[in-house]
Amino acid sequence: MLKTTAAVSRLGTESAFAVLARATQLEAEGRSVINLGIGQPDFKTPPHIVEAAIKALRDGHHGYTAAAGIAPLRAAVAEDLHKRLGVEVDPGRVVVVPGGKVTMFFAILMFGEPGAEILYPDPGFPIYRSLIDYSGAKAVPIPLEEENGFAFSAVSVLERITPATRLLILNSPANPTGGVTPRDEIDRLVAGLEAHPQVAILSDEIYGQMLYDNQAHTSLLQYPAIAKRLILLDGWSKTYAMTGWRLGYGVWPEALLENATRLAVNSHSCVNAAAQFAGLAALTGDQTPVREMVAAFDARRRVVVEELNAIPGFRCGMPGGAFYAFPNITGTGHSAKQLEILLLEEAGVATVAGTSFGDYGEGFLRISYANSTENIREAAARMKQQLSGA
Ligand SMILES: Cc1ncc(COP(=O)(O)O)c(C=O)c1O
Numbered sequence: 001m002l003k004t005t006a007a008v009s010r011l012g013t014e015s016a017f018a019v020l021a022r023a024t025q026l027e028a029e030g031r032s033v034i035n036l037g038i039g040q041p042d043f044k045t046p047p048h049i050v051e052a053a054i055k056a057l058r059d060g061h062h063g064y065t066a067a068a069g070i071a072p073l074r075a076a077v078a079e080d081l082h083k084r085l086g087v088e089v090d091p092g093r094v095v096v097v098p099g100g101k102v103t104m105f106f107a108i109l110m111f112g113e114p115g116a117e118i119l120y121p122d123p124g125f126p127i128y129r130s131l132i133d134y135s136g137a138k139a140v141p142i143p144l145e146e147e148n149g150f151a152f153s154a155v156s157v158l159e160r161i162t163p164a165t166r167l168l169i170l171n172s173p174a175n176p177t178g179g180v181t182p183r184d185e186i187d188r189l190v191a192g193l194e195a196h197p198q199v200a201i202l203s204d205e206i207y208g209q210m211l212y213d214n215q216a217h218t219s220l221l222q223y224p225a226i227a228k229r230l231i232l233l234d235g236w237s238k239t240y241a242m243t244g245w246r247l248g249y250g251v252w253p254e255a256l257l258e259n260a261t262r263l264a265v266n267s268h269s270c271v272n273a274a275a276q277f278a279g280l281a282a283l284t285g286d287q288t289p290v291r292e293m294v295a296a297f298d299a300r301r302r303v304v305v306e307e308l309n310a311i312p313g314f315r316c317g318m319p320g321g322a323f324y325a326f327p328n329i330t331g332t333g334h335s336a337k338q339l340e341i342l343l344l345e346e347a348g349v350a351t352v353a354g355t356s357f358g359d360y361g362e363g364f365l366r367i368s369y370a371n372s373t374e375n376i377r378e379a380a381a382r383m384k385q386q387l388s389g390a
Contacts, residue, residue, distance in 0.1 A: 012130030015356035023350040034379040037350035041241040046289040052281030056274040065270045069096025076283040100206045100235040103250035106263045107202045111167040112137035120169040122358030150179025154188035173207040176366035177326040178319020183218040204233040207322040240282040300369040307380035330363040347386040349379045
């Protein structure tokens with residue numbers, strides 16, 4: 001018998017990948033499946049970005065790069081943050097990594113161990129909880145509520161902080177709910193955090209450019225009061241439709257920078273060099289494709305919410321960001337998991353049970369609208385028929 005660690009047996013997973021696998025299997029058997037389960041844009045990476053990667057390969061960028069990323073890319077990240085958010089960031093604090101997930105992994109490895117507590121959103125991206133459990137720290141959920149548009153409540157976060165709290169994970173705009181935390185609530189949260197200087201903050205802003213209704217993104221980077229303990233997680237996956245390129249970055253405070261760089265050296269050495277040149281072209285090139293993609297998501301968002309509210313037993317608020325709707329499905333009489341299975345197996349519609357994102361996700365389904373309007377309408381018709389006939 002092989003004896004692996006207790007820690008590795010505590011790792012969770014992302015059920016969206018299991019749903020995708022089952023959907024693919026059903027399709028291979030000849031069934032028609034509309035996939036509203038997947039968390040990635042249905043757009044292709046803009047051509048000028050692809051060309052930049054091809055050119056990098058042709059130009060001979062085939063070797064290792066600096067562990068934290070090529071200098072022009074780190075500078076372009078700092079410049080982009082300045083342009084978008086009005087903040088000054090030293091490019092030396094940017095660590096380029098293979099995807100958004102890696103910054104999360106590093107931050108949780110740095111702070112999580114038995115005896116420590118880490119606060120995370122529930123419902124939230126499942127990897128937060130998985131990694132906290134892996135680290136041996138106590139995972140303390142911050143419940144996000146439908147009545148509050150799934151925004152963080154400063155009071156609810158602050159009342160969960162104890163002397164053992166080491167890290168607070170925030171995510172706005174959010175997966176799986178599309179919730180956006182308003183600036184005044186973040187102001188209150190940051191003010192409250194001044195009383196807890198031992199708490200580091202990991203702000204996952206990977207959907208920071210996917211906001212609707214002319215809302216401006218509020219970044220935790222905009223608060224000097226917490227600058228010395230803030231880790232920003234961002235990347236190219238969602239904004240530039242680059243999930244398969246594996247490219248992300250963290251902005252680390254001085255005190256943690258060496259740790260982050262060492263973790264990079266120990267785990268992956270550096271990110272694929274051609275992908276880094278692609279990331280550079282993405283940041284410095286024309287941003288029209290980003291605006292067009294967000295406009296398409298906005299139009300679909302309205303369709304999806306209208307359609308979901310017409311399904312018996314569903315109730316869905318308007319998400320403010322990302323590309324997910326998170327309808328309340330308690331009126332169907334099914335649990336979230338039962339409904340996920342029923343819709344996939346019987347109606348040919350892939351969704352993800354809210355419980356895949358934490359216990360507070362019971363009674364909800366995650367619907368990704370990274371699919372065509374036509375497919376969204378067809379999926380809604382199938383769901384309506386399934387649930388009317390039930
Ligand atoms: C909230 C959130 N953070 C991070 C990630 C990870 O992004 P990446 O694919 O760049 O690792 C995702 C991907 O779904 C996400 O939804």
